[in-house]
Amino acid sequence: MVPWKYCQKHVGRTSFLGARYRVPHGARRHWGWQDRMGRTGRIILVLGAGVGGLVAANELRKRLPRMHRILLVEREADFVFAPSLLWVMTGDRTIRTVSRPIARLERKGIEVIRGQVESIDSERRAVVAAGRRLTPDYLIIALGADLAPEGVPGLKEAGHDFYAPAGADSFREAFASFAGGKLVLLTASPAYKCPGAPYEAAMLLEAACRKRGIRAQAEISLYAAEAGPMGVAGPDVSRRVRQMVESKGVRYYPEHQVTEVLKDPRRIRFASGGDASYDLLAYVPPLAAPRVVRDAGLLGESGWVPVDRNTLQTKYPGVFALGDVTGIPLAMGKPLPKAGVFAHKEAEVVARNVAREITGRGARASYDGWGECFIETGDGRGGFGRGDFYAEPTPRVSIERPSWRWHAAKVLFEKYWLRRWF
Template identity: 40%
Template sequence: MARVLVLGGGFGGVSAATELSRALGDDHEVILVDRSSHFVMGLRKLWALVGLGRLEDGSRDLSLLRGQGIRFEPREILSIDPAGRGVTTDRGDLAANYLVVALGAEPRPDLVPGLAEHGHNVWAAAGVPALKADLEAFDGGSIVIAIAGMPYTCPPAPFECAMLLDDFLRERGIRGRASITVTTPKPILLPNAGVAGSEWLAEQLAARGISYETGLEVKSVEEGTIDYGDDRLDFDLLIGVPPHRPPPVVAESALAGPRGWVSVDPGTFETSHAGVFAIGDVTKVSLANGLPLPKAGVMADLEGQRVAAAIAARVLGLEPPGLFDGRGFCFLEMSKSTAALIEGSFYARPEPRVVIAGESEDHAGRKHRFEQERLERWFGG
């Protein structure tokens, strides 16, 4: 009997574990380890802010995975041993024939002085209720969405947030008393979408009266003001997009590459340790133009499917699946009822090829179905 150990109960880990369980059946064991007892659909955070349902609507107890034949272990991972394909946890050691590391990236507002004290962080689900309360009490003034460091997960999300807030404030009849500004340290708004994609996004923001500033690196935040070094920007309500870092248990392991991220083969997501794979936000995959592969749930899902197929093929003695092709997509919400579709061939040379299908209600509906399909596939509903 083969045993596969999956670390992490987010998009990548749950995707890999459920695909593995289906492929391997009852003759082999799939174990998923996570310190949290619940999976949370990340897209629900912005929806909850503007009244499109609740966070809980996209949350599922990870113990439901047992119904898919997966052994769920709610444990804190203390260290990772890639050579032994195992981990030490707060409840003992676990080892396997194959190891899949899908522990994500952690938002770190503490890396920017004053950001945690004076800004809201909705890249963590725990930050949603406080911002929601402040938005409901907001009666006018300056809202700033500041990308305070790189990398961060879900690259389009700050701009989605701005457009959803625009719609939310118009519904409340106070948009005329509010300004919305997005700032980024990058020279263009959405580097993975290229210059043309970023120009398209800039036009969408401008059409809604949303301001944006590029090339502004947040140095520190104090009450009501962001310090960008040579520039300062006042705010009444700040939504900070914190820099993300790999979890310490990964950064301190033998898997860690530069800055703590896990380097993998871009076609297989296998690490330098045979039988050890890493997927999702915890990895660093460099593209032909030097940019990293986007850290996004859909990419983690697709990577999880590919890695699961590869491990199952090895266990069952089948032909290996084709290499991961770097294709991905996302639905960029532009109001509470519309979205655009962004599709990327990120492994293309000399740079990623990105196509944007414009705003429509159909794309928004597809995003809602995307959520429901995965909750059904992974948890049975």
């Protein structure tokens, strides 16, 4: 239930509701809005304004009349387009140019609540966020995955977490004054979001070193916890990405699980007993499900939220989870990778089905496991992978050869994303 006080506050504040809708009436099951015809509106609460949350909120707003309220809770003021963090590292973008204020969504009629999601009660469909208790008709959990560098002793202090805006930015600064030495990229656990990103980072930094005339002085290495690049996409894609990276003179060391990083002397220790030195370190941290989701008892054996892989419905009626926070097992025994493309497509499916349930209009949607991604290779070129990740017994994924076209497509995609959803 949305408390009366909360609704009253919004009557005065949200002009998009205007005078057309009367205040909620407590006698009904839903404390929603009522129009002149006496119809009661529904409340849809979206947790997290990352890729999945933004798409879900926008698509719902597009599909639902204004009598239905869409609330979006987010702790950050700005959305940062994560694929562009790789260009921040090389100095080709700044955090400001790849960010947008989430409050802009208010203009579209999405009510943005800035603050922490503090607790989730899935059975009662009740959420405490920013100190308010909210009881929506539909709950969409899109809280992503938390970055957890503290899981590896010394990692946070020694290197730059380029999966976080602040880390990509601090790396950019350090890289600008890097004149040569050992530049090391590290994946601190075998499962992380966007499986292509560290490989793209290695190739982009190699090209940036050449551009700056310091390539001969720079030794670039990638130590990976996983057995090979983009394993879920299959052995052919994995081999080709490895070839792309190694053909640039990047030293690649798979199956190197870091256990500790020292700052002085600068050394990385591995589970195998070996170690490596570095002058400049950029890393992908381990991931963990957000604490609030863990505390809610929503996690399955995988450590992530189990959902129906086609509808993204959790075991609780009216409660959906999508994107990085979910664990979707594939027939091959590994989970669906965590990537924006999946969060985006899943969010469209959830929004369509929720809107259909409310309005009775439109066809039922089902997520089919299709995914695609750009793979930046440096020098204004990029590759493109795409395929059916739900295919059995293994995903069917193919990869296009690097060309300037795919790089241009990624630049356009960035522009589209930062414009379309704000």
